[in-house]
Amino acid sequence: MTAQVSTQIYEGGFSDPVFGSQTVFRAVMDAMANPGRVIDLGQLTQAPAPLEPAAGAVLAALADYDTPLCFEAQNNADAAAWLTFHTGAPVTADRANAAFAVLVSRSAVGTWSDFAIGTSSFPDRSTTLLLPVEDLRSGKRLTLNGPGIEHAADIAPAGLPEGFASAMGENAKLFPLGFDLLLVCGSELIALPRTTRIMEN
Amino acid sequence: MTGTDALPAYNFAYLDEQTKRMIRRAILKAIAIPGYQVPFASREMPMPYGWGTGGVQVTASVLGPDDVLKVIDQGADDTTNAVSIRAFFAKVADVATTTKTTEATIIQTRHRIPETPLEAGQILVYQVPIPEPLRFLEPRETETRVMHGLEEYGLMHVKLYEDIAQHGHIATTYAYPVKVEDRYVMDPSPVPKFDNPKMHCSPALQLFGAGREKRIYALPPFTDVVSLDFEDHPFAIQRFEAHCALCDARNVYLDEVVTDDRGGRMFVCSDTDHCETRRTEGHRGTGLPQTEGGETASTSREAAE
Incomplete structure (x- = not known):
């Protein structure tokens, strides 16, 4: 931080x-339990840009x-400081140790293998990625x-990274x-x- | 705190916010890995372990002020465990409570799934005593973790086979093991195997909390849940000869109730809401006084309740 x-x-x-x-958690739980459903979290927080x-x-x-947080982009000092102030979460550059990772738009899918995928005894010890799309x-x-x-279920997000569907397919195979x-x-x-399998039409 | 306000004030739904966040993250990972038991830092609750502390912590973490809570214990809304947990949340979260399955957004259950089919958007929270289906076959947690990791479930099939060798059929009647999405073998909590088929592809979200054993697991809606069996000994649920003595329901799970000390007994619905709903719809079982006419019928219905 400067x-x-x-x-x-x-x-x-x-x-x-x-x-x-509680409201945001229930919305996220609804989203996780119903993959593909577009869920609106409302305007309960105002995070500094460029955090969506x-x-x-x-x-x-x-x-x-x-929960260590990892930011892929370098321009997230304000967002990182905002989250540290409001949640106490440490910011880490160590991708394998991150509980949540904020990616950049059109993030290179080839680098996602650096994030934690859990172990066979503890598959829950894995990173949750947040990917901004257009x-x-x-x-x-x-x-x-x-x-x-x-x-x-059909989804139609715009601005996905190159090779997104195949990267998600590889991820699903690790289940x-x-x-x-x-x-x-x-x-x-x-x-x-x-668990969600993605097919390109 | 003022002098008149002598009771300590609790956070909404009793748990502190950090505990709720920790449990919420565990729930999200549990939903992402159906059937896998996520460890969590279970807290002391103002009730003993074994009284539903796991389910209570899950409910406390998902509950919001707009929810309508139903709590059942062996299907009944009016037994000790159900009444006290419902009163607990009415007090610490000031939420609306109901006994009607169709009106509830969250149903916390000890060992039954309601007879009325659940709908999308409803959440069923199970109280789980022993979450590990392999625990009585392999007592070491380190070993059962490896067995789940390697999908090594031969021991469970041996156990079911031994049932057949000894009894001629699979004699497991509750906590009947299931396989989730063709990957994890899961303990469906001690629900009677009668309820196992209701878990398969349920539109409701199912969350399981084990407080003493510190595990949370989940079944997202529309998840494959298959009861383990053999080709020549397929899974079958319990069948009851009797009808419910109060509401004449068939194909529901029945409790045997002893009515006197001379061998008298009757079978009644274990799901009290289902039974009451049917009786208000006019269904009458053989256990009710067999009178005709509106006035006497309504009197006897009151007596039965």
Whole structure:
């Protein structure tokens, strides 16, 4: 952090931490239990740019001193300071040790293998990735199936990284290991847990 | 705290926020890995382990002020465990409570799944005593973890086979092991095997909390849940000859109730809400006084309740 700390980092947390974090958690749980469903987290937090509002809300609700955060981009000093102030979460550059990782838009999928995928005895010790996209509805159609989806679900996020579907396919093959991913855009998100299988149409 | 306000104030839903966050993260990982038992730092609750502390902690972590909570104990809304947990949340979270399955958003259960099919958006929270299905076959946690990691479930099939060798059929009637999404063998908590088929592809989210054993696991909606069996000994649920003596229901799970000291007994629905709903709809079992006519029928219905 530079000497010039923006006062912005002290603002924008939950105005009511108990019910705000409960609301966001239930929305994220709904998203994880229903992969592919677009879930709006509302405007309960105001995270500093370039952190997407939905990513800010998820981390404000779920991060704390037990969950090291990793930022892929270098321009997240304000966001990192904001999260450290509001949640106490440490920021780490060690990808294998990160509980949550905030990726850059169109992040290189080849580098995702650095993140924790858990161990065969503890597959839960894996990173949850937050990937910003340009839009959640106007892109190329992808069809999902897996637990949480009755038959099939369609999503159409725009601005996905090159090779996204095949990277997610490789991740799904690792099951029960693997990372879990949240696509974030504005105040909305789509959850893609490791169990979700993605087919390009 | 003022002098008149002598009771200490608790956080919403009793647990502190850091505990809730820790449990919430465990729930999300449990949903991402269906059937896998996520370790969590279970807290002391104001009730003994074995009284549903795991389910209570899960419920406390997901509960919001707009939820409607139902709590059942062996299917019944009016038994000690159900009444005290419902009163606990009414007090520490000020949430609305109900006994109607269809009105509830969160149903905490000890050992039954309601007869009324659950709907999308509902959350079923199980109280689990022993989450590890392999525990009585292999007591060491380090070993059972490796067995789950390697998908080494031969021992469980040997156990079911020994049932057949000794009894001629699979004699396991509750906590009947299931395989989730063709990967993890899971203990469905001690629900009767009658309820196992209801877990398969349920539209509701199912969360399991074991407080003493410090494990949380989950079944997302529409998840494959298959009861273990053999080709020549397929899984079968319990069948009851009797109908419910109060509401005449068939194909439901029945409790045997001793009515006197001369061998008198009757079978009644274990799911009290299901039974009451059927009786208000006019279904009458043989255990109720057999009278015709509206006035006497309603009187006897009150007496039965």
